[in-house]
Amino acid sequence: MTATRSTRQRDVIARVITEAPGPLTVQEVLEQARTDLPTLGIATVYRTLKLLTEQHRIHPVTLDGETLYEASGRGHHHHFSCITCGRVFTLNVCPVQLPRGTVYPGGFVVEAHEVTLYGQCPECAAVRQAGTRN
Amino acid sequence: MTATRSTRQRDVIARVITEAPGPLTVQEVLEQARTDLPTLGIATVYRTLKLLTEQHRIHPVTLDGETLYEASGRGHHHHFSCITCGRVFTLNVCPVQLPRGTVYPGGFVVEAHEVTLYGQCPECAAVRQAGTRN
DNA sequence: CTGAATGCAAACCATTTGCACTTCT
DNA sequence: AGAAGTGCAAATGGTTTGCATTCAG
Numbered sequence A, B: 001m002t003a004t005r006s007t008r009q010r011d012v013i014a015r016v017i018t019e020a021p022g023p024l025t026v027q028e029v030l031e032q033a034r035t036d037l038p039t040l041g042i043a044t045v046y047r048t049l050k051l052l053t054e055q056h057r058i059h060p061v062t063l064d065g066e067t068l069y070e071a072s073g074r075g076h077h078h079h080f081s082c083i084t085c086g087r088v089f090t091l092n093v094c095p096v097q098l099p100r101g102t103v104y105p106g107g108f109v110v111e112a113h114e115v116t117l118y119g120q121c122p123e124c125a126a127v128r129q130a131g132t133r134n
Numbered sequence C: 001c002t003g004a005a006t007g008c009a010a011a012c013c014a015t016t017t018g019c020a021c022t023t024c025t
Numbered sequence D: 001a002g003a004a005g006t007g008c009a010a011a012t013g014g015t016t017t018g019c020a021t022t023c024a025g
Helices: A008-019 A026-033 A042-054 A122-130 B008-019 B026-033 B042-054 B122-130
Strands: A058-063 A066-071 A078-082 A088-091 A108-120 B058-063 B066-071 B078-082 B088-091 B108-120
Touching (some): A026 A042, A058 A078, B008 B026, B058 B078
Antiparallel strands (some): B058 B066
């Protein structure tokens, strides 16, 4: 009875997010999608992000107050935020050893965890390196 | 030349945050501070939060899109967000073994990390337990 | 065809800012 | 006294919603 149609804007938005190497901001999604659909409206982007999220095809990632979106199904991973250039990367490593169900002092039952690493991304680390001294 | 005065509203706001067991939302700070200062305006809360942050006496914590504030100087710790009641707790344990300077594959130089654990807080875990079966 | 989806503009809402009044020092 | 701080209301800016039009099935 319901519906949910396949449209050019939804396809483009989903593709942009799927092909991105890391999570994107709403603006980045809009800009990149407009490469293919110049008339795309921001409202459609928001509505589609909500739709895709409900369908579990993407999911939001909050980083320093910014809400980014990334495709689901990429397995367990975390994010690296460069404190110099501000870009966010996806890291397929997990520095946490926490079996689901671990109970922490006080009785906190852990079911999931999220880790964000901060530091210099490869590029910024290289620049800093180049600037020798210090 | 400059100034930065000590005022009743600043003292109350700082105390509310300092005495809180975990990070608070702007609204929680406002509500709790109004217990002592009924006429306190929300604008003053925002201005004071910014001021205290610049003075490094408190700092923002972003959790699921919400910005909370907590007192600084509590040492290395992380947060636990109850997926049932939504409350945020402070945990003085660190499940991560990451010396500053650790370099991850690809050349990511880690300088800091943030961990958020999700699950059942003691209270909610107890309720769930009480509901036996399942 | 016919309802779902889109784009635009208006509406919302959390946060910020302008300004006259109040309060520190 | 005089500058800094406060409260209120207006201004912002990101996100959501109403509605007429367009489009998928």
